[in-house]
Amino acid sequence: MTVTPEGEARPKRKRMPRAEREHQMIETAEAVFAELGYATASMDEIAERVGVSKPMLYEYFHSKEGLLLACIRHSRAELRSVTEHAVTGAGDAEEAIRRGLHAYFVFIREHRQAWSLLRQEMTLLGTSAADEIEATRQQQTDLIAALMSGYFASSPRLQVEASAEFVVGACERMAIWCERHEEVTPELATDYAMDMVWNGLRHRAGA
Structure with missing residues (x-):
């Protein structure tokens, strides 16, 4: 408790846990980067929106x-x-791929600010951020390749990897297209993607 000049007791403000504060900073920064672009966004703007000092931002992220x-x-x-x-517990290859695609398109729709950051790759070439974006793409490729390997055990490893790269690249472009067509729901986007992807994979699953 602190005491005001008038002699009134004032409750001491509770300090936010570090992890919670860091999460708040990241969410706010996502919004600012998405709105203004990375080059234009400033640490001053982000700090002001979070409600902290700029030195605190630097303390957390340097x-x-x-x-x-x-x-x-x-x-x-x-x-x-x-x-x-999303893919946990899928009954077969088709269901697993459909679930994974749907989860991706739902994520893009519900996390527009985060998706906006991933689309800024061309403005970040030569920076560590571009490498992180590619790592995100590689993460999804590896996940899909691992999923396919489980269902298409007889397929050569290189063919599985190539298929995974194709799916990730195609869905990334489709997500950009979906931004221009607000009427395309995640469910419809999944249907369109499955129409192209599954027709090329079903013979390997014996469908």
Whole structure:
């Protein structure tokens, strides 16, 4: 408790746990980067929106690029989590792939700010952030390749890897297309993607 000049007791403000504060900073930074673009966004703007000092932002992330890297890693971890959860318990290859695609398109729709960061790759070439974006893409490729390997055991490893690369690249472009067509729901996007992807894979699953 502190005492005001008028002699009134004032409750001491509870300090936010570090992990919670860091999460708040990352979410706010995602919004600012998405709204203004990485080059234009400033640490002053982010600090003001969070309600902390700029030195505190630097204490947590060291630099604006460090904060961007934290945002991308946070998004990558969330995307991995929702994808893995979606495919758990799938009955067959078709269901697993459909579930994984749907989880991806739902993530893009519900995490527009995070997705916006991943689309800024061309403006970040030559930076650590571009490497982190590619790591996100590689994460999804590896997840899909592992999933396919489980269902298409007879397929050569290189063919499985090539198929996974194709799925990730195609879905990334389709997600960009979906931004221009708000009427395309995650369910419809999944149907469109499955129409192309599954027709090329079903023979390997004996469908």
